[in-house]
Amino acid sequence: MLALVASAIASGAVMIQVYRSVERELTESALARRLAIAQLAATNLTERFSGATALATSLATRVRFADLVSQGQWHEAVQIMRSVPSDFAGVDRVFLSDVHGTLKADTPVLEGAVGKSFAYREWYKGVTRNWQPYISAAYRRAALPQRNVIAVAVPVRGRGGEVVGILVVQSELATFFDWARALPLGPKESLNVVDANGRAPFLSASRSSDELVDLSAIAAVQQLLRGRKGVEVAMDPGSGSEQVFGFVPAAHGWGIVTQEPASAAFAARDNQLRRLLVGYALIAAFGAAAFAFAGMAAIQRGRVKAERDAAAQLERRVAERTAELNVARRELEERARQLEAINKELESFSYSVSHDLRAPLRHIHGYAEMLAGDAQSRLSEEGKRCLQVISEAGTEMAQLIDDLLAFSRMGRAEMHEAEVDLDELVQGAIRGLEVETRGRDIRWSIGRLPRVRGDPSMLKQVYANLLGNAVKYTRPRNPALIEVGCANAEDDRAVLFVKDNGVGFDMQYAGKLFGVFQRLHGADEFEGTGVGLASVRRIIGRHGGRVWAEAATGEGASFYFTLKASAPDRKRQPGVAT
Numbered sequence: 001m002l003a004l005v006a007s008a009i010a011s012g013a014v015m016i017q018v019y020r021s022v023e024r025e026l027t028e029s030a031l032a033r034r035l036a037i038a039q040l041a042a043t044n045l046t047e048r049f050s051g052a053t054a055l056a057t058s059l060a061t062r063v064r065f066a067d068l069v070s071q072g073q074w075h076e077a078v079q080i081m082r083s084v085p086s087d088f089a090g091v092d093r094v095f096l097s098d099v100h101g102t103l104k105a106d107t108p109v110l111e112g113a114v115g116k117s118f119a120y121r122e123w124y125k126g127v128t129r130n131w132q133p134y135i136s137a138a139y140r141r142a143a144l145p146q147r148n149v150i151a152v153a154v155p156v157r158g159r160g161g162e163v164v165g166i167l168v169v170q171s172e173l174a175t176f177f178d179w180a181r182a183l184p185l186g187p188k189e190s191l192n193v194v195d196a197n198g199r200a201p202f203l204s205a206s207r208s209s210d211e212l213v214d215l216s217a218i219a220a221v222q223q224l225l226r227g228r229k230g231v232e233v234a235m236d237p238g239s240g241s242e243q244v245f246g247f248v249p250a251a252h253g254w255g256i257v258t259q260e261p262a263s264a265a266f267a268a269r270d271n272q273l274r275r276l277l278v279g280y281a282l283i284a285a286f287g288a289a290a291f292a293f294a295g296m297a298a299i300q301r302g303r304v305k306a307e308r309d310a311a312a313q314l315e316r317r318v319a320e321r322t323a324e325l326n327v328a329r330r331e332l333e334e335r336a337r338q339l340e341a342i343n344k345e346l347e348s349f350s351y352s353v354s355h356d357l358r359a360p361l362r363h364i365h366g367y368a369e370m371l372a373g374d375a376q377s378r379l380s381e382e383g384k385r386c387l388q389v390i391s392e393a394g395t396e397m398a399q400l401i402d403d404l405l406a407f408s409r410m411g412r413a414e415m416h417e418a419e420v421d422l423d424e425l426v427q428g429a430i431r432g433l434e435v436e437t438r439g440r441d442i443r444w445s446i447g448r449l450p451r452v453r454g455d456p457s458m459l460k461q462v463y464a465n466l467l468g469n470a471v472k473y474t475r476p477r478n479p480a481l482i483e484v485g486c487a488n489a490e491d492d493r494a495v496l497f498v499k500d501n502g503v504g505f506d507m508q509y510a511g512k513l514f515g516v517f518q519r520l521h522g523a524d525e526f527e528g529t530g531v532g533l534a535s536v537r538r539i540i541g542r543h544g545g546r547v548w549a550e551a552a553t554g555e556g557a558s559f560y561f562t563l564k565a566s567a568p569d570r571k572r573q574p575g576v577a578t
Contacts, residue, residue, distance in 0.1 A: 015280055022276060022300045026269035029307035034246035034258050034265065035231045036314045037183065041191055041256040042248040043318060044179055047325035049251045051332060052152045052171065053133045055088060058336035060154040060167040069096065069165040070158040073415070074104035075544040077165075082107045084169070092149055092172040096156075096165055097124070104165070110143045123168060127153035131163055135252040138173060138201035138212055148173045148201055148212060177202040189260040196253030198225055215257070220245035224255040233262055276300060364390065415455045415542060419566050422449035422463075422496070425456070426484055429463040436471050441478055447485030450494045452563040458539045459563070465532040466498040466559050473502035473557070481556075493545060493562040501556040513549055536561070 059065070059081060068077035074096050081094045085108065095106035101119030118124055126134035136151045149170050156165040180191055180202055190205040198216030206213075215221045217237050223230065224247040236243040236259070244265040246258040279296040368391045372384075379387065426446060430437075452459075467482070474480035480501065487495040505513070514537040540547045540561045551557035 015283075019273070019276060019280075022304065023269070023273055025304045026272060026307065027266065029304060029311060030265055030269055031231045031244065031246075032311045033307075033314065034189075034244055034260065035229075035248070036311060036318060037185065037189070037191070038231075038246035038248040038256045038258045040314070040318045040321065041180060041183055041193075041258070042250040043322050043325070044183075045193065045250040045254060045256060047322075047329065048176070048179065049135055049254070050329055052169065053135065053154075054329065054332050054336065056152040056154040056167060056169045057133055059084065059094075059169070060156045066156055066158060066164070069156045071414075074165075076415075076542050078105035078107050079541055079544075081167075090171045090175040090178075092147075092170045094170070095168050097168065098165055099128075099163055101128075101166075113143055121151070123151040123153040124166070127155060127166055131155045135254075137195035137197045137253070138199060140212070141170070150176065150195075150201075173201045180204060185258075186260060186264065188264040189258060192257045192259065194221055194224060194255050194257055196225070198222075200257075218245070218257070220247045220257055220259075223247055224249060224257060225253075272300060272303060415458065417453055418456060420452050420454050420456050420459055422452060422459075425460050426463055426467075429460065429467050432464060433467060433471055436468070440471075440475075440480065442471070442474070442480045442482060445481070445483040445485075447483070449484070449486055449496070451566040452494060453566055454543050454563055455539075458542070462536050462539050462561070463498075465536050469532060469559075470498055470500040470502065470557075473504075474500050476503060477501055487560070492565060494565040495560060495562055497558055497560045499556065499558040504551040504553050504555050504557050506553050507551060510549055510551075514547065 062080065065077050065080050068074075068080070078094065078096050084094050085091045093106060093108055093110070095113070096104045097118060098104055100117070101121070101124040102115065102117050103113050106113055121136070122139065123134060123136040126136060133152065133154045136153070138148055138150050140146055141149050149172055152169045152171070154167045154169075155163045156167050158164045177193060180193060181204065183191060183204075185191060185204060190203060192200045192204070192215060193202040194200050194215060198214060198221050199212040200215050201212055203213060216225070219234050220232060223232075227249050229248045231244065231246040233242060233244050235241070242262040244260050244262050247255060249255040276296055283296075368387055372387055372391070423446075426449065430444065463484075467484070470482045471480070474482065483497075483499040485497055485499075487497060514533045536559075537547050540563070543563055545562035545564070547559070547561040549557060549559050
């Protein structure tokens with residue numbers, strides 16, 4: 001009897017020990033899974049920040065861009081970045097500030113933003129601390145429409161290494177955290193992305209990105225802000241229930257906090273423990289304690305092993321994903337280096353055109369003239385025609401090279417801004433077309449034009465190109481009607497136009513109109529190289545304006561462009577004087 005009692009006591013002690021061991025292992029497995037999810041999310045967040053920093057750094061180190069910022073040509077510099085918001089998903093806007101935090105230029109343009117000081121923003125304080133790339137905490141931007149954003153601030157350095165400005169790439173949070181929605185979360189598990197101030201711009205349990213929820217009162221978030229990593233069970237101040245929190249720091253003071261009710265996190269463990277207790281009860285009831293205990297223990301240990309294997313697999317996925325992201329980052333860095341090399345190659349293009357292409361053209365043209373002079377009498381009519389074609393093609397190619405060189409120099413030439421009298425500029429351009437207009441019935445309508453701010457020689461080229469096109473494409477008209485004037489102003493910019501009653505063009509091809517070597521009419525109809533309108537767009541773009549066209553086939557064309565008006569002319573009403 002005593003032996004049976006002793007055996008029962010011993011069996012009970014073993015069962016209690018096994019129960020506690022299984023409970024401990026299942027608890028550790030459940031906690032390890034929550035920590036692995038937080039680790040995977042933190043790795044993704046760190047890589048997103050690395051990609052955003054690499055993008056902003058590659059943009060800020062462009063040679064032409066840095067030179068423009070060094071020269072204080074803010075609007076010209078930001079024009080280089082105008083396609084960034086559309087080319088890179090999640091980028092909301094790009095803007096430039098000087099070293100004191102005053103916004104100088106932005107794209108897309110937000111009315112009233114230029115000239116404001118943002119030295120109070122965290123991104124400015126962060127980047128100026130040691131002049132290194134800085135990612136801010138989430139904040140609500142001041143400009144309308146207001147939305148939550150983060151800013152990547154990168155110093156722009158001159159050729160001597162001095163800081164000459166700050167490039168800020170602003171990303172909208174609604175799209176920046178799309179990757180977090182694809183993580184393998186449980187039905188009641190939530191993932192919170194926490195910034196350096198303890199606020200959560202992304203909560204997987206919330207569909208809205210309009211709020212920055214303060215989570216700093218949660219103990220796990222406080223641990224995270226101290227740079228610690230771990231998992232713990234604690235009360236949630238918001239819901240008043242016991243929760244399992246996993247927390248892992250990421251980069252730039254940000255981190256990940258996963259959260260799940262303890263009842264859900266340990267549901268599988270509790271179910272298995274209940275089954276174990278039922279097994280123990282059956283063992284006690286039927287007197288087969290030893291055999292049943294061994295079987296249940298084996299089953300439970302198998303399940304524990306399965307949980308451990310699942311956790312190990314998840315850890316392997318984290319490692320594989322980290323390796324893939326490292327490869328992607330290296331590829332992005334390589335693309336940035338390739339882009340820098342391409343920019344340097346483009347800078348040497350004009351030299352190659354000038355010296356490597358002009359010499360053979362001179363030979364072709366010279367030998368053609370020699371052949372025409374020495375062998376004129378011995379050539380057939382077909383030979384003479386072929387020789388004429390060669391000479392004309394050489395002349396046309398030389399003109400193409402000259403136009404392309406002029407177009408290339410126009411992008412690099414230094415601007416000398418001054419007050420420009422457009423009335424005088426237009427009259428000079430018309431006088432320059434005396435040969436083209438001789439013998440034609442052209443009726444000019446010249447309106448009152450404002451005085452503007454710009455480079456006189458560049459703006460003279462704009463009117464020379466536009467008026468030259470108007471004269472050329474009205475050649476079939478008698479009389480030809482050409483109108484030059486100023487429409488109502490756009491803010492502080494004058495809207496100027498050149499209209500004609502020429503052959504016009506189909507508006508479906510308007511997108512090609514301002515490209516280099518893009519022509520909508522054949523060379524047999526109208527001469528030209530297709531560089532003139534490309535030069536117009538480049539010049540107006542360098543002046544911070546825009547250019548567009550309206551036309552219909554056979555009904556003429558109208559070209560509009562904007563320039564910054566001088567202060568006395570901003571309220572001037574347009575008029576017409578023929």
